[in-house]
Amino acid sequence: MTSPVWHPFTQHGLGEPIPLVTRAEGAVLHTADGRRIVDAISSWWVTTHGHAHPRIVAAIREQAETLDQIIFAGWTHEPAEAVARGLRAIMPQELTRVFFSDSGSTSVEVALKMALGYWREHDPARTRILVLEHGYHGDTIGAMSVGARGVFNRAYEPLLFDVGTIPFPRPDREQETLDALEQACVSGAAAFIVEPLVLGAGGMHFYSPDTLREMRAICARHGVLFIADEVMTGWGRTGTLLACEQAGVVPDILCLSKGLTGGAVPLAVTMATEPIFAAHYGPERARMFFHSSSYTANPIACAAARANLLIWEEEPVAERIRLLSERQQLRLDALARHPRVRGARRLGTIAALEIDGDEGYLSDLAPRLLAHFRERDLLLRPLGNTVYVMPPFCIDEADLDRVYAAIAEACDLL
Ligand SMILES: *Cc1c(COP(=O)(O)O)cnc(C)c1O
Numbered sequence: 001m002t003s004p005v006w007h008p009f010t011q012h013g014l015g016e017p018i019p020l021v022t023r024a025e026g027a028v029l030h031t032a033d034g035r036r037i038v039d040a041i042s043s044w045w046v047t048t049h050g051h052a053h054p055r056i057v058a059a060i061r062e063q064a065e066t067l068d069q070i071i072f073a074g075w076t077h078e079p080a081e082a083v084a085r086g087l088r089a090i091m092p093q094e095l096t097r098v099f100f101s102d103s104g105s106t107s108v109e110v111a112l113k114m115a116l117g118y119w120r121e122h123d124p125a126r127t128r129i130l131v132l133e134h135g136y137h138g139d140t141i142g143a144m145s146v147g148a149r150g151v152f153n154r155a156y157e158p159l160l161f162d163v164g165t166i167p168f169p170r171p172d173r174e175q176e177t178l179d180a181l182e183q184a185c186v187s188g189a190a191a192f193i194v195e196p197l198v199l200g201a202g203g204m205h206f207y208s209p210d211t212l213r214e215m216r217a218i219c220a221r222h223g224v225l226f227i228a229d230e231v232m233t234g235w236g237r238t239g240t241l242l243a244c245e246q247a248g249v250v251p252d253i254l255c256l257s258k259g260l261t262g263g264a265v266p267l268a269v270t271m272a273t274e275p276i277f278a279a280h281y282g283p284e285r286a287r288m289f290f291h292s293s294s295y296t297a298n299p300i301a302c303a304a305a306r307a308n309l310l311i312w313e314e315e316p317v318a319e320r321i322r323l324l325s326e327r328q329q330l331r332l333d334a335l336a337r338h339p340r341v342r343g344a345r346r347l348g349t350i351a352a353l354e355i356d357g358d359e360g361y362l363s364d365l366a367p368r369l370l371a372h373f374r375e376r377d378l379l380l381r382p383l384g385n386t387v388y389v390m391p392p393f394c395i396d397e398a399d400l401d402r403v404y405a406a407i408a409e410a411c412d413l414l
Helices: 054-066 078-090 104-122 141-145 154-159 174-186 209-222 274-278 299-314 317-336 365-375 397-413
Strands: 021-025 028-031 036-039 095-101 129-132 164-166 191-194 225-229 253-256 268-273 341-347 350-355 386-389
Touching: 036 397, 054 299, 078 095, 078 268, 078 299, 095 104, 095 274, 104 141, 104 191, 104 225, 104 253, 104 268, 104 274, 129 174, 141 154, 164 174, 174 209, 191 209, 209 225, 268 274, 317 341, 317 350, 317 397, 350 397, 365 397, 386 397
Parallel strands: 129 164, 129 191, 191 225, 225 253
Antiparallel strands: 021 028, 028 036, 095 268, 253 268, 341 350, 350 386
8 A cells, every 4th residue: 555645845646755763863763674775865954963963852842741841821841941941041132032933934924923013013114024035944934935946836826925026146246135135125125035155055156254244234224134044054954053153143133943953843933033033022912922833932842952052062063063074075075076066165064066057968867866865875966956955964074075985976877
């Protein structure tokens, strides 16, 4: 009997094999048929310290036995309080408030609602959201609305709200981006949402800290709220705890998820400055922030996040990130000499490149790459002809070598 499971971003009609994973540790997955798979994309960008980190596992086990779930509207618990305090201690000081939710997409929905809530108090005419071209912020309707439009959301287009799209800051064309942003801000906008330094799902496009800083400054000048979606870039991915750090930028609203629990269980937060909280504060019930979900701040997820914060505090995480960054660069440099490799780039632990080929050929390159890597027991998931490597920080050199050898082989064979 075929499985009744309907998988995300999967065309079941292609009949591609769907491996059954039974166990994971560090940067390695084990399948039911006995294969050892290297997880070179951190199970879709979530796993930071490695799968089944003992401290996170212990925290989950202990919390599950103590307090599994509790309504969070009007109630609280120590794991959530500890995570909020911990985030306050390491995130920019201006971000005084921590709102919990369950996924990157919901953290973005929450950010958009907070921004509109702020403007309801200050200037209700400001409702327009500005976005960066090629952006990705999740797959719920609001998150899709502020993300790039394309084949993946064409069917839902009638439901998506209108936004102002700012062109991506291409190298040497940054001024066009800044001018367009200035123009859009002058015309009046509620908020500008960006992925700082790296646009992930849109194709691992990088841009400079200088541009990020200037974009933030333009928003500040016009009072447009600056929302940093660090769902992917946060937790050390770009070499620093937050990508915003490299530009010395503090957003008005910050979205975090993926690595928040070390990648073990779902959890997200949206952090906000005091004026945004204040716009929802007072004796009137109608001004409260109207957002919740059944599992808001689930204690087990919060316990995992608290363990993640302790790992950051007590283990040499920055050193691991530095080491992985160096190891990625060495291998990327070697690969960049291949005649079919274009645009080799790295920021922190993220390495990316394009595999060259003629257009018609390119159109079916992605599925062929996917099969090539799967046959070599590697979890890599190219974005079109863009191949990227974003492993857990603990991946060892031999496994990283296997990843790069397979990419080089793909350049030769496919
Ligand atoms: C993955 C991602 C999201 C969505 O997070 P989910 O947990 O998959 O809903 C939002 N923003 C960015 C930048 C992401 O990379």
